[in-house]
Amino acid sequence: MTTYYSKDHEWIAVDGDTATIGITSYAQEQLGDVVYVELPEAGKALSQGDEAAVVESVKAASEVYAPIDGEVVEANNALVDEPAKVNEDPEGAAWFIKMTVGNSDQLSDLMDEAAYKAYVETL
Amino acid sequence: MSMNTQGRPTAAGDVGESFRPKTFTGNRGLDMEEPLIFEFGSLETTGVDLDEDESAEFELGSFKRTAEIGLPGLAEPEAMRHYVRLSRNNYAIDSGLYPLGSCTMKHNPRLNEKMARLPGFADIHPLQPVSSVPGALELIDALAHWLMVSTNTSAVAMSPKAGAHGELCGMMAIKAAHTAAGRDPKIVLVPESAHGTNPATAALLGYKVVNIDAKDDGTVDLEALKKTIAEHEGNIAGIMLTNPNTCGLFEREVKQIADLIHKADAYFYCDGANFNAIVGKARPGDLGVDAMHINLHKTFSTPHGGGGPGSGPVVLSERLAPFAPLPFIRKTDKGLELVETEAATKDSEQPFGRMTAFHGQMGMYVRALSYMMSHGSDGLRQASEDAVLNANYVRVGLQDLMSLPFGERPCMHEVLFDDSFLKDTGVTTLDFAKAMIDEGYHPMTMYFPLVVHGAMLIEPTESESRAALDLFIATMRDLVMSAKRGETERFSGAPYLAPRRRLDETGAARKPVLKWTEPAPAEVTPAAAE
Numbered sequence A: 001m002t003t004y005y006s007k008d009h010e011w012i013a014v015d016g017d018t019a020t021i022g023i024t025s026y027a028q029e030q031l032g033d034v035v036y037v038e039l040p041e042a043g044k045a046l047s048q049g050d051e052a053a054v055v056e057s058v059k060a061a062s063e064v065y066a067p068i069d070g071e072v073v074e075a076n077n078a079l080v081d082e083p084a085k086v087n088e089d090p091e092g093a094a095w096f097i098k099m100t101v102g103n104s105d106q107l108s109d110l111m112d113e114a115a116y117k118a119y120v121e122t123l
Numbered sequence B: 001m002s003m004n005t006q007g008r009p010t011a012a013g014d015v016g017e018s019f020r021p022k023t024f025t026g027n028r029g030l031d032m033e034e035p036l037i038f039e040f041g042s043l044e045t046t047g048v049d050l051d052e053d054e055s056a057e058f059e060l061g062s063f064k065r066t067a068e069i070g071l072p073g074l075a076e077p078e079a080m081r082h083y084v085r086l087s088r089n090n091y092a093i094d095s096g097l098y099p100l101g102s103c104t105m106k107h108n109p110r111l112n113e114k115m116a117r118l119p120g121f122a123d124i125h126p127l128q129p130v131s132s133v134p135g136a137l138e139l140i141d142a143l144a145h146w147l148m149v150s151t152n153t154s155a156v157a158m159s160p161k162a163g164a165h166g167e168l169c170g171m172m173a174i175k176a177a178h179t180a181a182g183r184d185p186k187i188v189l190v191p192e193s194a195h196g197t198n199p200a201t202a203a204l205l206g207y208k209v210v211n212i213d214a215k216d217d218g219t220v221d222l223e224a225l226k227k228t229i230a231e232h233e234g235n236i237a238g239i240m241l242t243n244p245n246t247c248g249l250f251e252r253e254v255k256q257i258a259d260l261i262h263k264a265d266a267y268f269y270c271d272g273a274n275f276n277a278i279v280g281k282a283r284p285g286d287l288g289v290d291a292m293h294i295n296l297h298k299t300f301s302t303p304h305g306g307g308g309p310g311s312g313p314v315v316l317s318e319r320l321a322p323f324a325p326l327p328f329i330r331k332t333d334k335g336l337e338l339v340e341t342e343a344a345t346k347d348s349e350q351p352f353g354r355m356t357a358f359h360g361q362m363g364m365y366v367r368a369l370s371y372m373m374s375h376g377s378d379g380l381r382q383a384s385e386d387a388v389l390n391a392n393y394v395r396v397g398l399q400d401l402m403s404l405p406f407g408e409r410p411c412m413h414e415v416l417f418d419d420s421f422l423k424d425t426g427v428t429t430l431d432f433a434k435a436m437i438d439e440g441y442h443p444m445t446m447y448f449p450l451v452v453h454g455a456m457l458i459e460p461t462e463s464e465s466r467a468a469l470d471l472f473i474a475t476m477r478d479l480v481m482s483a484k485r486g487e488t489e490r491f492s493g494a495p496y497l498a499p500r501r502r503l504d505e506t507g508a509a510r511k512p513v514l515k516w517t518e519p520a521p522a523e524v525t526p527a528a529a530e
């Protein structure tokens, strides 16, 4: 399994042809207390850059974008009832969606952990 | 000598400055705890003492109530005290400086109130015959006239009830104009610094919102705009741009933006929330604006909620004027006519529909016109100049201690700081805002606009005197220095002195309690009963 990161502060853990997607710890910290999560239905086709989910905190509402093309396999519906999980375990139990990897070439545009850390340092 | 035996010592006993008694009532002096009306009103009694009329026959048949109505009965003084006490917990422009940015919390002159209470305006009903209210029509028409003159536009839709509603009205007119031209573009452009109601309005009408990036100076990036227009050629319905923008900066390239938009067969919706900065100085129509709402409760000094509903008339350019919604006033040789139905329109009038059941907020129209006429065009211009002057006075008074995200350039009617001056203090924008409450100030707008980190948007308005601004600046400086000295307790638990301590916003959003339920009666333990 390889984990990639996007400039939109999402992590993408790829295992074979499935990718699990969530927001990074940095993103959760910036958002503040998350109070609402909206997730897509399984089966929804997404293109890179499409709005995949919505996350709302006491400060602001933000979109979670599809980092790659693919189809939603499963959404983590537990977040809908317990949005606090996004603050507690953003890079683990609080994953947002699992999707197919429609075009693995798109993964090469993403960052690895070290590159993402360096990117966050610049913000 | 006659003795006054009523003489009494006036000095307090020596208990120390910080002693605070725990009171029996829970009140703190004249700052009273106020329960909900259901918690002290009795469900069994009424405030009116009338004998039951036993001879009366019930005439509503099966509509007879079978359960208790469940409303608390209160006598008039009880009801009045309840609401007066609640009102004393309300911070208002009438009680202090209210620097809430992007809201224009200016003084609401009492003359406006006096005019609005004239029986000829206050006591009319929207369903009474139009022929019986020529004065009301004349007043609406006069207000419409001055709104058009001050913006150099061709029509105005008077009925929208607030800024956001006005946005919807303006964008519906734009959509109608595209439809009339046989076009169906799908995209609305919205700059990053926009108020949330802009993208929400576009989305509500089924448009896809595309963001336009800002330059480092906080204004729209013309090159990014050109690129986006080219990318979506032929598919852009319009742009929603706020000017002065929500960073308190005038979009200097507004003419170029308007030209680019018009060349793309699209319309320019201007969010007029910040019109107070430019009344009498610039006319939006001259800047290429096709539609703009004017929040009467901001620029023209009508109350923000509480004292009455909002009002957001929308001015329209010549190209959009035919699509103004019903109802509208038409001038004829015989006087003013109220056009209320599609059937009464002429060929040149193509209203996109109707937004409200009636004609709009009459009380707000009276107040706004009263404000305009008592100020005159020179007075309105001066109000704008003073609003800008005051904001810059605050900016200069604070810029060495706080942080301006876009450099020390002049601002318009409001000044935007970010939270970099709080870096490493452990104090957040929210903490800082709460500490302002302890100092007796309503906080500034915070965390908006989203383009800067930990935003603090301060709009003092023209209402404040130099002395009031000096005290505000001195207070803010004291708070900043306190944060920088590491006095975090002053912030982390604030407010300490308000009727309520810090509210649990997260809890309120995650587990909102939206309905009052009667608390279970306290169980009487044997010990307590003794």
Ligand SMILES: Cc1ncc(COP(=O)(O)O)c(C=O)c1O
Residues within 6 Å of the ligand: B102, B103, B162, B163, B164, B165, B195, B197, B242, B246, B271, B273, B274, B295, B310, B312
């Ligand atoms: C920039 C901006 N646009 C639109 C609005 C919406 O106006 P209203 O609150 O009257 O609906 C506001 C309100 O504060 C605003 O600041």
